[in-house]
Structure formats: structure tokens, C-alpha cells
Amino acid sequence: MSATAVAAPAVHSLWTTAAAAPIHAPKIEYAQLSPILVVLGAAVAGILVEAFVPRRARYGTQLAVTLIGLAGAFAAVVGLAATGYATTKADLAAMGSIAVDGPSLFLQGTLILVTAVGVLAIAERGLEPQSREVPHVDAFAPQAAAVPGSEDEKAAARAGWSTTEVFPLTLFALSGMLVFPAAGDLLTLFIGLEILSLPLYLMCALARRRRLLSQESAVKYFLLGAFASAFFLFGTALLYGYAGTLDLGGIAKVVTGDAAPNAALNASAHGDALLLIGGAMIVMGLLFKVGAVPFHAWTPDVYQGAPTPITGFMAAATKVAAFGALLRLLYVALPEMRWDWRPVMWGVAILTMALGAIVAVTQTDVKRMLAYSSIAHAGFLLTGVIAGNKQGVSAVLFYLAAYSFVTLGAFAVVTLVRDAGGEATHLSRWDGLGRRSPLVAVTFALFLLAFAGIPLTSGFSGKFAVFSAAAKGGAVPLVVVGVLCSAVAAFFYVRVIVRMFFAEPRADGPSVAVPSALTGTAIAVGAAATLVLGVFPQWAFDLADKASVFIR
Amino acid sequence: MKHTLLAAGGHTGYYQAYSVLGLVAVLGVLFVAASFAANRLLRPDVPGAEKYTVYECGVDPVGEGWAHTQIRYYVYAFLYVIFAVDAIYLFPWATVFAAPGFGATTLVEMFVFIGFLAVGLLYAWRTGVLRWI
Amino acid sequence: MSGQSFLSTSGTEIAFVLVGIVALGAALLTVTTRQLVHAALWLVVALGALAVEYLLLTAEFVAWVQVLIYVGAVVVLLLFGLMLTRAPIGPSPDADSRHRPLAAAVAVAAAALLVTVVADAFRTTWITLRPGAGSAEANGIGLFRAWVLPFEALSVLLLAALVGAIVLSRRRAARPGVHEEADD
Numbered sequence: 001m002s003a004t005a006v007a008a009p010a011v012h013s014l015w016t017t018a019a020a021a022p023i024h025a026p027k028i029e030y031a032q033l034s035p036i037l038v039v040l041g042a043a044v045a046g047i048l049v050e051a052f053v054p055r056r057a058r059y060g061t062q063l064a065v066t067l068i069g070l071a072g073a074f075a076a077v078v079g080l081a082a083t084g085y086a087t088t089k090a091d092l093a094a095m096g097s098i099a100v101d102g103p104s105l106f107l108q109g110t111l112i113l114v115t116a117v118g119v120l121a122i123a124e125r126g127l128e129p130q131s132r133e134v135p136h137v138d139a140f141a142p143q144a145a146a147v148p149g150s151e152d153e154k155a156a157a158r159a160g161w162s163t164t165e166v167f168p169l170t171l172f173a174l175s176g177m178l179v180f181p182a183a184g185d186l187l188t189l190f191i192g193l194e195i196l197s198l199p200l201y202l203m204c205a206l207a208r209r210r211r212l213l214s215q216e217s218a219v220k221y222f223l224l225g226a227f228a229s230a231f232f233l234f235g236t237a238l239l240y241g242y243a244g245t246l247d248l249g250g251i252a253k254v255v256t257g258d259a260a261p262n263a264a265l266n267a268s269a270h271g272d273a274l275l276l277i278g279g280a281m282i283v284m285g286l287l288f289k290v291g292a293v294p295f296h297a298w299t300p301d302v303y304q305g306a307p308t309p310i311t312g313f314m315a316a317a318t319k320v321a322a323f324g325a326l327l328r329l330l331y332v333a334l335p336e337m338r339w340d341w342r343p344v345m346w347g348v349a350i351l352t353m354a355l356g357a358i359v360a361v362t363q364t365d366v367k368r369m370l371a372y373s374s375i376a377h378a379g380f381l382l383t384g385v386i387a388g389n390k391q392g393v394s395a396v397l398f399y400l401a402a403y404s405f406v407t408l409g410a411f412a413v414v415t416l417v418r419d420a421g422g423e424a425t426h427l428s429r430w431d432g433l434g435r436r437s438p439l440v441a442v443t444f445a446l447f448l449l450a451f452a453g454i455p456l457t458s459g460f461s462g463k464f465a466v467f468s469a470a471a472k473g474g475a476v477p478l479v480v481v482g483v484l485c486s487a488v489a490a491f492f493y494v495r496v497i498v499r500m501f502f503a504e505p506r507a508d509g510p511s512v513a514v515p516s517a518l519t520g521t522a523i524a525v526g527a528a529a530t531l532v533l534g535v536f537p538q539w540a541f542d543l544a545d546k547a548s549v550f551i552r
Numbered sequence: 553m554k555h556t557l558l559a560a561g562g563h564t565g566y567y568q569a570y571s572v573l574g575l576v577a578v579l580g581v582l583f584v585a586a587s588f589a590a591n592r593l594l595r596p597d598v599p600g601a602e603k604y605t606v607y608e609c610g611v612d613p614v615g616e617g618w619a620h621t622q623i624r625y626y627v628y629a630f631l632y633v634i635f636a637v638d639a640i641y642l643f644p645w646a647t648v649f650a651a652p653g654f655g656a657t658t659l660v661e662m663f664v665f666i667g668f669l670a671v672g673l674l675y676a677w678r679t680g681v682l683r684w685i
Numbered sequence: 686m687s688g689q690s691f692l693s694t695s696g697t698e699i700a701f702v703l704v705g706i707v708a709l710g711a712a713l714l715t716v717t718t719r720q721l722v723h724a725a726l727w728l729v730v731a732l733g734a735l736a737v738e739y740l741l742l743t744a745e746f747v748a749w750v751q752v753l754i755y756v757g758a759v760v761v762l763l764l765f766g767l768m769l770t771r772a773p774i775g776p777s778p779d780a781d782s783r784h785r786p787l788a789a790a791v792a793v794a795a796a797a798l799l800v801t802v803v804a805d806a807f808r809t810t811w812i813t814l815r816p817g818a819g820s821a822e823a824n825g826i827g828l829f830r831a832w833v834l835p836f837e838a839l840s841v842l843l844l845a846a847l848v849g850a851i852v853l854s855r856r857r858a859a860r861p862g863v864h865e866e867a868d869d
Contacts, residue, residue, distance in 0.1 A: 644825030
């Protein structure tokens, strides 16, 4: 009797400080938010550069501002991790809105590095055909509002305009991604989701070549994304109706019965339906961003239509951010609902792996094939999420870091293989590439082998980690399905390798553009990460393992 | 505090205040409906093809009723949305920033918010979308 | 107690139901009419009716946000967006796609699910409305104490959207220097 009386206020003060503290100025821990703030500062600086720096100097200034900002943000993440915020000093900052803990800092660090490599590919200006008047041509439309194929568009290209706004927009997307896996409540989660999505929708529409395809992809992504956001919001409303709080930790308390649910709920119904349907709708919104079946329909079209450097950035970074948020939601807010969400996630994971792997076999376009491969990988990652233990968290963290660099590298290689119409993405055009440009073909083969999960690549380490975590978590049948799907997936990756090295090169085949140091560095970093995480994965496993505890 | 005063007034005060507003709205709708109905009842009804043409300052209309608008209007409308959102947040802010326990932090927060939008406005100005040519 | 008010408590409820029917009807017309501009105008009615519903639920501030932002700004944006298209005035026969029945089924299913879930959870619970709980002041306290970070993040979202809209829609003159001040 007395024990409960003592315990009740303690529980109360643990998680309602944000909601009910009487007269305290709102507290914002700027130091703990510094990675996000630095990225935002760089983004705003980028907008100001766009407004005030003469056009001639804009590109260089933007690139410098972006890279310096990313370096600063990464230093901030390392600083926070080194001072123990990843482990002992993990904390909820900004009135409970941002969780600064191991998974947050690990994913934020990964995201910043991924963006840095992605920005290098985005900044490439040496691949498109150039002229004396226009010495530098990037991958983006010079004037997005011009009608595709019109005189207007050609004039814009001749004038040598460029859309250097992609740098600040990328940073805005990154700031949303940094918030997304660290959000401590559903409202912050939603705003993070919107901040990361909106710049991506826009950048999808900016391809220099194949404008119609690019615009179509942007519209599709936007409409389906808005639909998913609506589901997410409905789910948020229902969960709030159930728990009477938006804090993830607070919701968990209500689920376990440590805190009272919304007093207005009908006593006999307990609001279980609210909890189940609300949770399901939020998870749906996140699965959409992840690209899991049955919410994957946008993936191939968007990956194909978007400018390839953006596709690479989006494919790598969105997956990291969205899986981070999914992990936090399922492990912090709904851990007690495990027996409800696990069967559903089983189904989603099996469908995702199978459909991604099987449909990828029929693809004839490199970008679409990589899109379906990313769907399959979402399924592999889901097996790690389903594991439901600490090992599952660290496996997913490792897999995300490994996968994102492979993806960046692979899409960067796609930008190099070109013919008169721009990038030659049809697979038949890649025949015999290995004879013409062995270095590019070998690098691409390395990325494909990593996707396939061949030993000594990072893909193998990642798959091994998630599958063993899932097996330990009692999901052995799921692991069997995962291994089978990996085998199917390996088939189409190897098929591309065979085409590149053993098919006769075509007379009118594409040429391989010589990249500048920017794309070269991006590919080199991707390849190095793939090999290092494949051959010496232990230090990264240790890091992910140390970072795998969520603050509640 | 005003808050408690309102609460003391209870339902009656709140709904009474708004019922006046509702009444005015209903009266407005009724007035328009009644005038149009009276108009229809009292006017002579002699339709003719010419009467169905669009009225354009007394000249014969040119082209269709629909024309593509310039994309500039869109940017203006968008700026309007953004600054409407900005302005709407000033209301709750104005009620609390001087209250005890808020103070300078809250003041600074609003200026940060406005500062972000001001950067956007600067960008719009410098890219020339605000100039009407 | 409630005898002296112009609208008794039950009067509020009757008004709530009637306005709800208006909102539902206008929303249905928005998605079924074949005239695009009419759809936008029906949307105004639906959003306005929702604002009245918020008022009746004593969520004053949200109601006026609904009027200012949605009825005022967003619909204007929507209309300008419509006018950028080639859609003619009058019915657009091609506004329908073959998926109409499927879309209707999904919409009905989603609505049924949401209504059932909420109705089942709260059933006959009587929630006493507290005027003032939805005032600007109450919202301000919540916003600037608990939700400071999402609030600031919102300004980032607005800035990104503004820059993005300008990037997508800007037309520069073919001769450099005519439209853009930031040229050299």
C-alpha cells in the first residue's frame, strides 16, 4: 500500500516533466543538440550564399560550406559520444523531444558520413558533355520550371545556369534525418519525417536528363508520401487518444500499466483497439519510408526518375533514418506490444524479402534493379528489427552503416556509364563493360557482391549479424526465408557481373566517363568501407554493440 | 488570470460570445439568399444568347474563360501561406512570453523562428521572385 | 444554469451534428464533382465547417488557425495550383480514372475503421468541455514549454519548403541579369 503511494509520484515525475512542470523556463540543451544545430546552421548559410554570393563563386562556396558543416556536425557527434552521451550520460534533451543516446548518436554519425559522401557525388560537374562556354555541367536541371524539351530549357542549358540550391536542400533533408531516429515523442517524429521528406521530393524533380521521368517520380513520391504522412498522423492521434501523451516513453508506461491511460477511455474497452490500430498506422507510415512491401510501390519509379546522385543519397540515408525511427518506436514505445507486432512484421519481412528479390530478377534497368534490391534489403533489415533483443538493435545499426556505403558507391558508379542520351541505365548496355573499363567494372562488381552478401564484403557481415540476431530472438523460420531470398538475390547480382565480364561488348556501347576527384572519392570511400567492414568488421560490431541501448 | 475568469464564466460565457458571431453569420447568409430569391421572383425573365456571354467591362470577351496563370502567382500564394503560419504562431506567443517562467528564452525562440523565415524571404528577394515584371 | 444561455447544452450538440453533416456532405462533393474549381470551393465549405466544429468543441485557437491557414491560405494556393494546369472551366470528363471504385472502397474502409475504433474506445463517456482549454494562451503554454523543439523545427520545414518552391518554379530570363539580382 505504502509502496505504491511512494512509487506513483516517482513514475509521474519520470516522464511528465515535459508536460506538467509548473513554472520553469523551457530548457534546451544546446550542446546535446549540436549535431542538428550545426547542420541547420550550414543549411541556412547555404541559403544566404545562394542569395548574396555572385553566381560564379556559388558552387565552390556552397561545396565548402556544406562540407565544413558536415565536418563540424560529425565532430559534434564524436564529441558527444566521447563524453559518454552514448552510454552513461544518455538523456532526453529539449523537453523530451530529442533522445541523445547510443542509437541516436550512432545513426547520426552514420547519416552525416553518408551525406558527406553523397554530397561529393552530388557536386560532380565533369560527367555531362561540356562546351567552352559552359565548362561545368552538373546532374541537375538548370531551370526546373522550363517545359521539358522546350526552347526555354535549351536556352537555360546554354546559359550555363545551375541549381546550386541542392546543397542547402540536402542539408535540410539531413537535419530532418538527424531528428528522425532521435525523436523522443511522436510530434517531433512527425516533423522530422516532413523535414526529411520535403527536400527529397523536390530534388527528385531536378534531373537534367529525362525530365519527364524525373517530374513523374517527384509527383509519385510526393503523393504517396503525403498519403503515408496522413496515416502516420491518424496513428499519432489514436495513440494520443489512448495514452494521453505523445512521449514514446510515456506511451510505453501506459502500455505496461505503470501509468494510467487517458481518463476518458471507456473502462470496459480499455482502448486496446486505439493502441493496436494507432500503432499499426504509425508503423505503416514508417514502413512506407523504408520501402517495405506492401508500401514499396513508389521505390522503383522514384529511384529510376530521380537524378542518380540524389537517388544514391536518398536510398542510403532515408533507409538509415527510417529504420532508426522504426527501431525506436518499436523498442521504446511499444516493446510490451511485441506479441502483437511481431507476427505482422514477420509477414511484412517475408513479403519484402521475397518480392524484392524475385521482381529484381526481371528488371532490365540498373536503377530499377537496385531499387528492388533495396526493397529486398529492407526485408533483411526487418529480420533484425524483429529479433527484439539488444543484439538485434546492434545488428541493424551495423547493417545500416554497411548497406548505406555500398548503395552510395553503386549509384555513383551508375553515373559514370554514359552514352549520348546521358546515363546508360539499360542493363544490355552494360555488356562487356569489364573489358572496356576493368576498374569501373571491378568496383561495381564489388558493390554487387556486397549486396549479395558474399563473404569478405560488408554485406556478408551485416547479413550474418541480422540473421544470427533473429535466430537468437526465436525467428529461425524467418532466417531460413531470408537465406533463400539472399540466394535468389545473389542470382541477379551475379548475372550483372557475368554480363559485364563475359558478354561481348557492343559496338555502340556506352563509354565510361572519367570522374573528377569528387565522384572518384565517393566511389573509393564506398569501396573502402565495403572492404573494411567486410574484412575487419569487429571494431564496428563493438561500436554498434556499445551504442545499442535506447534511453527510455 | 483571464484563463480562470473564462472558466468561471463556464459554458455560458463561451458559447454566448460565439453564438452572437454565429447569429451574424446566419443573418448574412439569409440576407444574401433572400435578396437573390427576391431578385429571381421579381425580375422579368427574358433569356437570350447575348445575355449569357461573359461580362467583360462592356466589350465582347476575348478567348475562353480559362487562362493559364503565371507561375509567379504560385510563389506569392506560397509566401502568403508561410507568413500566415508565421503570424498565427504570434498569437499564442504574445499571450505567454511575458508570463513568469517564460521570459527571455521564449522571446528568443520566436525571433529564431522568424529569423528562419526571414532568411527565406531574403532568398526570395535576391532571386528576384518578388519583383513583378 | 444553462437556461440563461442562448444555446443550451443540447443546442450546442444539435449544432455540432448539423455542422458535421455539412462538413461530410461538402467533403463528399469535393471528391465527386467533375468540375475542378467547384471541388476547391467545396473544400472551402468542408474546411470551414470543420472550423465551426472546433469552435463548438471549445478549441478556439485551432478553429481560427483552420480559418486563417486552411480556408484562407491553403485554398488560395490550391486554386493557383489548379489554374496552372490545363484544366478547363466546366466538367472534366477525364478527371476520373478506372480506379474510382477501388479508391472509394479504400476511403470507406479507412473511414469505417477510424470511426469504429474511436467510437469503441470512448463509447458513452461524457467529456465535459472546459472553455478556455483551447485558447491561444493555453496553446501558447503548451507550445512554448513542452513543444519548443518541434515548433522551431517547423520553421526549418517552412524555410525548406519556401526555397524548394522557388527552385521549382523560378523562371529566369534567357538574357542573364534581367530577372536575377544575384547575378554577378
